[in-house]
Amino acid sequence: MTTARRVGMITAAVWLVMSPFASVAAHAQASPDEPAAVLVYPYIAVDPASHTDTLVQLSNTSSQPVELRCFYEDFTPQCTNGQPGGSCFPGAVTCRGLCIPHGTSTPLRIRATAGQPLAWHASAGLPAVPLPMADPASGRTQSNQFSDIPGVGSGPFVGTLRCVAVTDDPYQPLSDNILVGQATIERSQGTPGSATGYSDAAQYRAIGIKALSTGANRDEFLTLGGPDAEYAACQGSNLLDHFFDGATLTTGGRTAEVTTTLVLASCSTTAGSGMRFLVYNEFAQRFSGYRGVDGQSIIPLSMIDVHDPRTSIFSHAVSGTLTGHTRFEGGGLHLVAIESHRDPSTPDRVQSDAINGYGAGVRPDRDVVAYRPARCSGDCNFDGKVTIDELILGVNMALGSLPRIACPPADANNDSAVTINELVSAVNAALGSCPQPVTPTPLVLPEPTPFTSLPPQGAGPDITHFGVATADDRPVQPDSTDALGRPVFVRPFGQGMTLIIEAQPGQSRQTVGGMTYSDTGNLPDLQVLVSRPLGDGNPAVCEHDGHRGGIPAVPTLDFSTAPETVAAINDLGCRAYDRAAHNPASPCTRTSSGDFAMLTPLSTSQFCIPIAKAWAFPAGDTVVAARVRDVAGNLGPVREMVVRVNE
C-alpha cells in the first residue's frame, strides 16, 4: 500500500471514528429551562371517570404580541374488538380487547399579547379569551382576537400539545425564543360530602425547543438538530432519577408506597423512536432493556420491560434498593415522570407530582415536526380543510371589512390583499381537499465504519488512542505536534483533566491486560511515566489510597524494572478509575449525544487516569509515555504525548 493511500484511509477512518464527538454538540438542547420558539407538552390528559383534567399554562415572554399555531395530538387508545364501553385510559384500563391509539390532530390558533399569561383546561379550551378586542381608546392596542383555543372535549383523552410561534405570515416560523409553559394534571376523587375526597395535582414544565439563529424555512416541517437544523436538537439521552416501583418511603413516621408512570413522547411527529434503557440501582449495578416508542407512550415504570411488574427490573424487590437512575439511550424523546405516593392505610388515596427528565448531549440525527398541513388557500385554522365559515372570512377580507390577520391563508400570495383568484382557489379547496405534504425521511447518520488496516506494531497491545479528556469526560484535541511528532495538549491548569489510553491486541493477539496498579510492587498492565513530577512528586506509592500526594518523575522515560520506576508507574496507575476491576466495555469518555464510547472502534480497552489537584502537572511541558501489556505478558510499543500547562 502506498503511503498516500494509507494516509487517505487513515484520515477517512479517523473522521468517521470521531463523528460521534463532532461539532453537532454546539447545537442547543431541547429544554424546559429557557423561553423557546416551540413548546411541547408531552402529556395532556382528560378523563371524566377519574375527574382528571389538564391545566395548560402558556406565556408570551416578549414585549411584542405573538401568533401561535398549536395542535393537540390525540393518542387516546380506543378499545377495539367488540368491547363497547371498555376504557383504555392509562390507569383505568378495562378494555378486554386491543387498545389502539387514536392518532388525530386538532389545531389551535392563539394570538397572545405582550407578556400575556394564558391558561385553560384541556377539556374546555378557552372559549372566552381575556382580550377579545383591542381598545386603543383605553390604551389596549393588542388583543386575542381571532384566537381559536378549543378544548379536546370531556374525554377520555390522552395526547400531546405542541405550539409553534409564527410570524404574521403563518407559513413562516418565528425565530424569537419567547414562549414558556407548564401543565398541571389535576385530579379529584370521592363524592361530594364524602369525608374521604381529596384532590391531587402533578405539574411539569413544557419543553422548549429554541429556534437557531439560522432561522427556519417556509415549509411544513421544523427540523430539529442534525446538519440542516432550524431548531435545537432533541436530547441525546434522557435520564431520570426515580424510586423503584413498590419502594416504601418513610418520612416523619408517614409511610408511602411509591410508583412512577413514565410519559414518553416522540420528538418527531413523523417517526417513532427506539430506546435502550440502562437502569442503575444504588449498588451501581446495571440492568438493560429495549423498547420502541411511536408517538406517545404512557407506561408504569415497572411495565416497561415485562407485563408482570413483580418481575420487572424497575421493581424495588428485583433491584434491591429504593432508588435508581435510568438512562434512556437513543434520543428523540421527551420524558416526563409522574410519581405517585400511596399510603397503605388509605390505599385509595394517591398523591403525586411530576418531574421532567433530564438529558445528556444532543441527538446527532435530525427530528422533524410537521407543524401544519401543506398550505391550502383559505384554510384559516390549518386543519387541512376549508369550511364555509372560512370562506366567509375570506370574502370579508376581500371586502376590506376584516384585517388580513383574520385568516392569513386566504391571502395565498402574502400580498396583504385577498383577490378573486384567491377566493376561487379557496372555494376549490373547499370542494376538494388540501394537498398532502410529503413527509421527509428522518436523517440517520451513518454508523462509523470500523477501521481495520492499521497493523499491530509490536508483540504486545497497540495503543490506539493516547490523549486527554476534560474533567467532564469529553475528549479534547491536541493543539499541535512537537518536533518529534508527539501530540501536544495545551491546558489552562495542571489539574482538571483525564489521561485517556486506549489499546487493542498486538501481534500476539492476546487480550489487553486490565491491571493498572500492583500492590505487590510488580509492574501492572498499564504503564505510564511522566518526565516531570506531578504535584509534590511524593515517592510514596498510592498514598491515602490514591487520593493524596504526587507522582515522582522518571525524566528518562525509560521503562526499566528499577524499583523507583516500578513505584512511579504504580503510583500513577493507582489513580486510574477501576484499578481493581477494570471493565474495558465501560469507557469513561462521552460522545456528543451523551453516551459513553471509546474514541476509536479499534480499541478493546480504555484506561482513564484523572489528574487531581494533588497530582497536577507542573507549568510548562511534561512528556507522558505509556505502554500496555497483554494477559500473556507481551509488552506493546511506547507512545508519548506532551501536556503543556500555561498556568
Added chain:
Amino acid sequence: MVRRRFVQALFATVCTCAAPHFAAGQVTTVESASVIVFPRVVVDATWDTTIQIGNDANRPAYAHCYYVNGAPTNPSQPPGPSNPPLWTQTDFPITLARQQPTHWVVSRGRLDDPTDPLCSASVSDCDGAGYDPGLVPPLPPGFTGELRCIEEDASGAPWSGNALHGVATLTHLATGEVVKYSAVGLPGYESNNADGTLCVGGSNRDGCAHGAEYGGCPQSWIISHPSEADDRPVDGAARSTELTVVPCASNFTTQVPTAPTLQFRVTNEFEQTFTASTTITCWADLRLSDVNPIFQRDTLGGNWVQTRVQSAAGSPGGFMLVQQTERDTAWPATSSFTGTVPPHEGADPSGALVVLPEEVLR
C-alpha cells in the same frame, strides 16, 4: 518509528477539527452539573424532604455537601432585619460509584452501614440498601434552608466533572401530598482553577482572573402562576404561590449572608404591568401575597400572572428559585401542591462567588 509518529501527528491534526466544543451555559435543571443546589429543604412539623443524587459519569464522583439553615433566629417570629436567619452550616462529603444513585431522608440522614438489608418481596424497610455515599448527618426539626453539593476531585479540590444531578421530594406529613423539583445545577467549565473560590458566572474580576468557572445564575426568572385569591370563581380552587429564593453567592468561610434585593415585574392577562420589590437575606420563603398586595386577584383583576423576578441594579449577584403552588379546593376540601424550578432568561452579568471553608479544602 518514523511512520508511527507520522500517524500520530495525522491523528492529532484530524482530531483538532473534529473535537467537540463544550459551550458555556447558565444554570440548568436538565443536565448534569458540577454544583447542584436544592434551594428548598424543609424538616419541620409539616414537611420532610427526601434528597436523591446521582452520578451520571462512568467514573466515581466525589462531592462535598453543605446544608445551610435559613430559618429565622427566633422561629416564633417572622423573619426580618431584627430576626435574621440562623445561617448555620452542616457539611459532609459523599462518594458515588460510576452511575450510582443514592438518596436519604433529610430528617434521618444516612448511616454508613454496609449491613443494611436489601429490598425484596418480603423486605420493604430497606431505606439504607445500596452503597452508602458516606455518613449523611440527620437534621433536627426546624431546618428550613438549602443543600448545596460541590463536585470535587479525589484530592478534595473543586472539579468541573459535570456528573451530578438530583431531585428533591417534599412530603406533607399530614396529608401525604408530595412536591418534587429538580436540583438547580451549575455546569463546571475548563477554566476551573480548583481553588476554594468558585467563580459563578460573570467575567474576569477579583478572585476570578480566569473568568467564570461555573455557569452563572440567570438575569431573571419567569414565573407563570395564578393570582392569589381565597376563592376563585372559575373553578372554585384557591391558589397561592410560594417562592423559595437562595442567593447564588455563598461564603462558607465568613458565613456572612448575602442579601439581594428582588424586583418583581408582574403582567396580568390584560396588558397591565405592576412592579414590586423585596430584600432577602441568606434564604427566603416568600408567599407572594405577603410580598405585595398586587399579587391579589382583586388587584390584578384576572386569574393568571406572568412575573419576572430579577436582582435590583447594584444588588449582589443572582439567585436561585423554586416555585411551590398550593391549590385549595372547596370540594374535596383538601390542598394539593406542585413544585418546579421555573424557566429563566439571560445571565446575571455581575457573577457570584462561592467561598469554601478552608478546613474542607484538604
